[in-house]
Amino acid sequence: MFPNKQKLKEAFEKRKLIILHHNADVDCVGSAIGIYHTLKECQISLSNGINSGGKSIMEKSGVEYLQTPPEKWDGTVIVLDTGEPERCAPLPKAEKFVIIDHHQKIGSWGANDTIISFPDKTSTAEIVFEMIKYIEEPISDLSLNPLLAAIYADTGSFRYANENSLKIASEICNLGAEPQKAMELLNREVKEDERIALLKGMQRMKWTNERKYVICTSFVNAYTSNVAKNMIRMGADIGIVFSENKKGEVQLSTRCSLKAKEGGINLAKILKNVNSSFGGSTGGHIGAAGMKGMGDGEALTEMVKQECVRIIKGK
Numbered sequence: 001m002f003p004n005k006q007k008l009k010e011a012f013e014k015r016k017l018i019i020l021h022h023n024a025d026v027d028c029v030g031s032a033i034g035i036y037h038t039l040k041e042c043q044i045s046l047s048n049g050i051n052s053g054g055k056s057i058m059e060k061s062g063v064e065y066l067q068t069p070p071e072k073w074d075g076t077v078i079v080l081d082t083g084e085p086e087r088c089a090p091l092p093k094a095e096k097f098v099i100i101d102h103h104q105k106i107g108s109w110g111a112n113d114t115i116i117s118f119p120d121k122t123s124t125a126e127i128v129f130e131m132i133k134y135i136e137e138p139i140s141d142l143s144l145n146p147l148l149a150a151i152y153a154d155t156g157s158f159r160y161a162n163e164n165s166l167k168i169a170s171e172i173c174n175l176g177a178e179p180q181k182a183m184e185l186l187n188r189e190v191k192e193d194e195r196i197a198l199l200k201g202m203q204r205m206k207w208t209n210e211r212k213y214v215i216c217t218s219f220v221n222a223y224t225s226n227v228a229k230n231m232i233r234m235g236a237d238i239g240i241v242f243s244e245n246k247k248g249e250v251q252l253s254t255r256c257s258l259k260a261k262e263g264g265i266n267l268a269k270i271l272k273n274v275n276s277s278f279g280g281s282t283g284g285h286i287g288a289a290g291m292k293g294m295g296d297g298e299a300l301t302e303m304v305k306q307e308c309v310r311i312i313k314g315k
């Protein structure tokens with residue numbers, strides 16, 4: 001359900017700052033560009049970095065953006081693709097926030113803020129598109145390909161799409177989006193450090209077979225999510241990959257196959273459970289989730305693996 005139409009329109013009449021989550025991805029950036037070209041007086045800002053796919057679509061679209069948000073914003077702040085304030089900090093001081101997200105977890109926001117949360121949607125871009133229709137704003141041609149690219153990205157090129165993602169993609173195409181142009185926005189050069197991280201991750205990989213579910217674990221210095229994603233592509237049911245630095249900060253990325261999802265694996269929930277004794281932060285979806293905090297990456301990976309095994313065994 002969308003919030004009150006009039007109130008939403010009023011919020012969007014003010015100057016808008018679109019805040020991207022940490023390490024902003026294609027769904028986040030594509031959604032931002034979609035809003036940027038359709039609603040007047042928008043400015044886009046990173047909160048803490050952007051990933052290579054996000055950066056590539058931003059550069060190809062030629063949209064200017066801030067590296068860090070201002071301390072104060074006179075107008076409305078739009079938060080995209082996360083429902084947690086910690087995932088897009090530091091946030092500027094502002095009267096009004098509109099949060100648009102499709103993740104499972106929503107953090108605490110102010111009483112005056114508007115939360116548009118649809119955890120059943122496969123991308124934030126789909127919510128953005130439906131919201132633009134809802135507020136009866138004519139969508140800009142420039143918004144179409146970035147929104148379609150964002151749907152491609154978050155559905156794994158429609159591998160994880162549902163009926164609604166396909167329906168919206170088709171509507172966007174009817175309005176003039178071109179699938180091949182959207183794909184071009186997604187093509188990016190894979191940098192050498194990323195390729196090496198992937199190769200190292202695979203080289204160090206360990207795997208076990210638990211009641212016909214293959215669980216893979218590994219560690220790298222960076223690109224944990226990419227390694228986990230490729231484990232699934234190779235045939236694993238669950239991929240768990242960590243990285244840690246000298247300061248003792250650990251980052252964990254997990255992915256699972258459709259079979260694992262259907263078998264009852266919910267990675268967002270599993271990480272949340274494990275985190276109750278770890279004390280970091282978690283976020284994500286049923287089939288793709290991450291975790292951050294201070295501690296021992298190997299021990300944490302083992303805990304997550306054991307929790308998966310426990311669920312597979314139905315205990």
Ligand SMILES: [Mn+2]
Nearest residue numbers: 027081124154
């Ligand atoms: Mn997303």
